[in-house]
Amino acid sequence: xxxxxxxxxxxxxxxxxxxxxxxxxxxxxxxxxxxxxxxxxxxxxxxxxxxxxxxxxxxxxxxxxxxxxxxxxxxxxxxxxxxxxxxxxxxxxxxxxxxxxxxxxxxxx
Amino acid sequence: xxxxxxxxxxxxxxxxxxxxxxxxxxxxxxxxxxxxxxxxxxxxxxxxxxxxxxxxxxxxxxxxxxxxxxxxxxxxxxxxxxxxxxxxxxxxxxxxxxxxxxxxxxxxxxx
Numbered sequence: 001x002x003x004x005x006x007x008x009x010x011x012x013x014x015x016x017x018x019x020x021x022x023x024x025x026x027x028x029x030x031x032x033x034x035x036x037x038x039x040x041x042x043x044x045x046x047x048x049x050x051x052x053x054x055x056x057x058x059x060x061x062x063x064x065x066x067x068x069x070x071x072x073x074x075x076x077x078x079x080x081x082x083x084x085x086x087x088x089x090x091x092x093x094x095x096x097x098x099x100x101x102x103x104x105x106x107x108x109x
Numbered sequence: 110x111x112x113x114x115x116x117x118x119x120x121x122x123x124x125x126x127x128x129x130x131x132x133x134x135x136x137x138x139x140x141x142x143x144x145x146x147x148x149x150x151x152x153x154x155x156x157x158x159x160x161x162x163x164x165x166x167x168x169x170x171x172x173x174x175x176x177x178x179x180x181x182x183x184x185x186x187x188x189x190x191x192x193x194x195x196x197x198x199x200x201x202x203x204x205x206x207x208x209x210x211x212x213x214x215x216x217x218x219x220x
Contacts, residue, residue, distance in 0.1 A: 032206035032207075041146070043213055044152070049207075087152065094165075096154065099144070
Protein backbone atom coordinates (compact mmCIF):
# COMPACT_ATOMS: atom_id res chain seq x y z
CA UNK A 1 0.00 0.00 0.00
CA UNK A 2 1.40 3.38 -0.98
CA UNK A 3 2.10 5.90 1.76
CA UNK A 4 0.19 8.51 -0.21
CA UNK A 5 -2.94 7.54 -2.12
CA UNK A 6 -5.27 9.46 -4.36
CA UNK A 7 -8.06 8.66 -6.79
CA UNK A 8 -6.46 8.47 -10.26
CA UNK A 9 -9.64 9.64 -11.98
CA UNK A 10 -9.96 10.75 -14.70
CA UNK A 11 -12.25 13.57 -13.70
CA UNK A 12 -14.11 14.98 -16.69
CA UNK A 13 -15.88 18.25 -15.86
CA UNK A 14 -17.42 21.14 -17.81
CA UNK A 15 -15.94 24.61 -17.72
CA UNK A 16 -17.09 26.50 -14.67
CA UNK A 17 -17.53 23.40 -12.52
CA UNK A 18 -16.13 22.96 -9.05
CA UNK A 19 -14.00 19.87 -8.59
CA UNK A 20 -12.44 18.38 -5.47
CA UNK A 21 -9.53 16.01 -5.12
CA UNK A 22 -8.71 14.07 -1.99
CA UNK A 23 -5.52 12.41 -0.94
CA UNK A 24 -4.78 10.22 2.09
CA UNK A 25 -1.42 9.56 3.75
CA UNK A 26 -0.51 6.74 6.08
CA UNK A 27 2.68 8.04 7.72
CA UNK A 28 1.66 10.07 10.76
CA UNK A 29 5.21 11.51 10.86
CA UNK A 30 4.53 13.39 7.64
CA UNK A 31 5.01 17.05 8.37
CA UNK A 32 4.50 18.99 5.14
CA UNK A 33 2.08 18.55 2.29
CA UNK A 34 1.85 19.83 -1.23
CA UNK A 35 -0.17 19.79 -4.42
CA UNK A 36 1.76 19.67 -7.70
CA UNK A 37 0.50 20.06 -11.23
CA UNK A 38 1.90 18.07 -14.15
CA UNK A 39 1.20 18.76 -17.82
CA UNK A 40 1.60 16.13 -20.54
CA UNK A 41 4.36 14.13 -18.79
CA UNK A 42 6.46 17.26 -18.29
CA UNK A 43 8.08 17.82 -14.94
CA UNK A 44 5.71 18.47 -12.01
CA UNK A 45 5.52 22.01 -10.69
CA UNK A 46 4.31 23.20 -7.31
CA UNK A 47 0.71 24.38 -7.31
CA UNK A 48 0.46 25.10 -3.61
CA UNK A 49 1.62 24.03 -0.20
CA UNK A 50 -1.02 22.82 2.23
CA UNK A 51 -1.24 24.31 5.72
CA UNK A 52 -3.16 23.10 8.75
CA UNK A 53 -5.30 26.21 8.76
CA UNK A 54 -6.17 25.75 5.10
CA UNK A 55 -5.04 28.09 2.38
CA UNK A 56 -6.43 29.68 -0.72
CA UNK A 57 -4.84 30.97 -3.89
CA UNK A 58 -7.39 32.44 -6.25
CA UNK A 59 -9.67 29.63 -7.43
CA UNK A 60 -7.69 26.99 -5.55
CA UNK A 61 -8.20 25.99 -1.93
CA UNK A 62 -6.15 23.40 -0.07
CA UNK A 63 -7.07 21.80 3.24
CA UNK A 64 -5.26 19.49 5.64
CA UNK A 65 -6.95 17.22 8.15
CA UNK A 66 -4.24 15.71 10.36
CA UNK A 67 -6.68 13.72 12.49
CA UNK A 68 -8.01 11.85 9.47
CA UNK A 69 -4.71 12.06 7.58
CA UNK A 70 -6.00 13.50 4.36
CA UNK A 71 -5.47 16.58 2.26
CA UNK A 72 -7.77 18.06 -0.31
CA UNK A 73 -7.69 20.44 -3.24
CA UNK A 74 -10.73 22.36 -4.42
CA UNK A 75 -10.78 24.05 -7.80
CA UNK A 76 -13.61 26.51 -8.37
CA UNK A 77 -14.81 27.84 -11.73
CA UNK A 78 -12.74 25.32 -13.71
CA UNK A 79 -10.95 26.60 -16.82
CA UNK A 80 -9.85 24.65 -19.88
CA UNK A 81 -6.29 25.47 -18.84
CA UNK A 82 -6.76 23.58 -15.56
CA UNK A 83 -6.65 20.30 -17.50
CA UNK A 84 -3.64 18.46 -16.14
CA UNK A 85 -2.63 15.79 -13.66
CA UNK A 86 -2.65 16.85 -10.00
CA UNK A 87 -0.29 15.10 -7.61
CA UNK A 88 -0.37 15.29 -3.85
CA UNK A 89 2.85 14.87 -1.89
CA UNK A 90 3.92 14.36 1.72
CA UNK A 91 7.32 15.19 3.20
CA UNK A 92 8.30 13.44 6.41
CA UNK A 93 10.90 14.28 9.02
CA UNK A 94 13.28 11.68 7.62
CA UNK A 95 13.49 13.66 4.40
CA UNK A 96 11.38 11.34 2.30
CA UNK A 97 9.10 13.06 -0.24
CA UNK A 98 6.34 10.71 -1.40
CA UNK A 99 3.82 11.38 -4.15
CA UNK A 100 0.41 9.93 -4.82
CA UNK A 101 -0.59 8.30 -8.09
CA UNK A 102 -1.87 11.57 -9.54
CA UNK A 103 -5.41 12.54 -10.50
CA UNK A 104 -6.11 13.40 -14.11
CA UNK A 105 -8.44 16.33 -14.70
CA UNK A 106 -10.00 17.12 -18.06
CA UNK A 107 -12.06 20.31 -18.33
CA UNK A 108 -14.36 20.37 -21.36
CA UNK A 109 -15.95 23.37 -23.08
CA UNK B 110 18.76 29.91 -13.91
CA UNK B 111 19.63 26.26 -14.51
CA UNK B 112 17.79 24.85 -11.47
CA UNK B 113 17.80 21.07 -11.83
CA UNK B 114 19.41 19.55 -14.90
CA UNK B 115 19.15 15.91 -15.90
CA UNK B 116 21.28 14.16 -18.48
CA UNK B 117 20.62 12.45 -20.79
CA UNK B 118 17.09 13.39 -21.85
CA UNK B 119 16.54 10.24 -23.90
CA UNK B 120 18.25 6.85 -23.99
CA UNK B 121 17.66 3.43 -25.47
CA UNK B 122 19.44 0.54 -23.79
CA UNK B 123 19.67 -3.13 -24.56
CA UNK B 124 18.78 -5.58 -21.80
CA UNK B 125 21.79 -6.13 -19.58
CA UNK B 126 23.54 -2.87 -20.40
CA UNK B 127 24.42 -0.39 -17.70
CA UNK B 128 24.06 3.35 -17.57
CA UNK B 129 24.19 6.32 -15.21
CA UNK B 130 21.75 9.18 -15.08
CA UNK B 131 23.12 12.46 -13.78
CA UNK B 132 21.17 15.04 -11.83
CA UNK B 133 22.75 18.39 -11.06
CA UNK B 134 21.25 21.26 -9.05
CA UNK B 135 22.63 24.74 -8.51
CA UNK B 136 20.35 25.83 -5.65
CA UNK B 137 22.49 24.45 -2.80
CA UNK B 138 19.68 22.10 -1.80
CA UNK B 139 20.31 19.44 0.82
CA UNK B 140 17.70 16.94 -0.33
CA UNK B 141 17.70 15.19 -3.68
CA UNK B 142 15.43 12.50 -5.11
CA UNK B 143 15.08 10.09 -7.99
CA UNK B 144 11.61 9.03 -9.15
CA UNK B 145 10.25 6.93 -11.92
CA UNK B 146 6.91 7.57 -13.56
CA UNK B 147 4.85 4.95 -15.33
CA UNK B 148 1.30 5.32 -16.68
CA UNK B 149 -1.23 5.39 -13.85
CA UNK B 150 1.45 5.05 -11.16
CA UNK B 151 2.30 8.64 -10.35
CA UNK B 152 5.83 9.34 -9.16
CA UNK B 153 7.43 6.45 -7.29
CA UNK B 154 10.48 7.22 -5.18
CA UNK B 155 13.53 5.13 -6.09
CA UNK B 156 16.25 6.52 -3.81
CA UNK B 157 16.84 9.79 -2.06
CA UNK B 158 19.57 11.71 -0.25
CA UNK B 159 19.33 14.08 2.70
CA UNK B 160 22.83 15.43 2.25
CA UNK B 161 26.23 14.96 0.67
CA UNK B 162 27.52 11.45 1.22
CA UNK B 163 24.15 10.02 2.31
CA UNK B 164 21.60 7.93 0.43
CA UNK B 165 18.48 6.02 1.39
CA UNK B 166 16.05 3.63 -0.26
CA UNK B 167 12.68 4.78 -1.44
CA UNK B 168 9.60 2.84 -2.54
CA UNK B 169 11.10 0.97 -5.51
CA UNK B 170 14.90 0.75 -5.04
CA UNK B 171 15.58 -2.70 -6.52
CA UNK B 172 17.78 -2.70 -9.62
CA UNK B 173 19.10 0.81 -8.98
CA UNK B 174 22.04 2.32 -7.12
CA UNK B 175 22.79 5.94 -6.30
CA UNK B 176 25.65 8.10 -5.14
CA UNK B 177 25.88 11.63 -3.75
CA UNK B 178 29.59 12.39 -3.67
CA UNK B 179 29.03 16.10 -4.18
CA UNK B 180 26.18 18.13 -2.77
CA UNK B 181 25.09 19.37 -6.17
CA UNK B 182 25.04 15.99 -7.94
CA UNK B 183 22.93 12.87 -7.48
CA UNK B 184 23.68 9.92 -9.75
CA UNK B 185 21.31 7.06 -10.52
CA UNK B 186 22.85 3.85 -11.85
CA UNK B 187 21.33 0.87 -13.57
CA UNK B 188 23.84 -1.98 -13.42
CA UNK B 189 21.98 -4.41 -15.66
CA UNK B 190 19.00 -2.83 -17.37
CA UNK B 191 15.75 -4.77 -17.72
CA UNK B 192 12.68 -4.01 -19.87
CA UNK B 193 10.74 -3.37 -16.61
CA UNK B 194 12.97 -0.32 -16.10
CA UNK B 195 11.57 1.35 -19.19
CA UNK B 196 10.13 4.53 -17.74
CA UNK B 197 10.42 8.27 -17.40
CA UNK B 198 12.87 9.23 -14.65
CA UNK B 199 12.66 12.51 -12.76
CA UNK B 200 15.17 14.01 -10.41
CA UNK B 201 14.14 16.60 -7.82
CA UNK B 202 15.76 18.71 -5.13
CA UNK B 203 14.51 20.72 -2.18
CA UNK B 204 15.70 22.44 0.95
CA UNK B 205 13.32 20.37 3.04
CA UNK B 206 9.72 21.13 3.81
CA UNK B 207 9.39 23.52 0.90
CA UNK B 208 8.94 23.46 -2.86
CA UNK B 209 10.72 20.67 -4.72
CA UNK B 210 12.16 21.52 -8.12
CA UNK B 211 12.28 18.92 -10.85
CA UNK B 212 14.48 18.23 -13.80
CA UNK B 213 12.90 17.82 -17.23
CA UNK B 214 12.99 14.04 -17.08
CA UNK B 215 14.86 11.23 -18.82
CA UNK B 216 12.94 8.93 -21.11
CA UNK B 217 14.58 5.52 -20.94
CA UNK B 218 13.64 2.56 -23.09
CA UNK B 219 15.14 -0.87 -22.44
CA UNK B 220 14.77 -3.30 -25.33
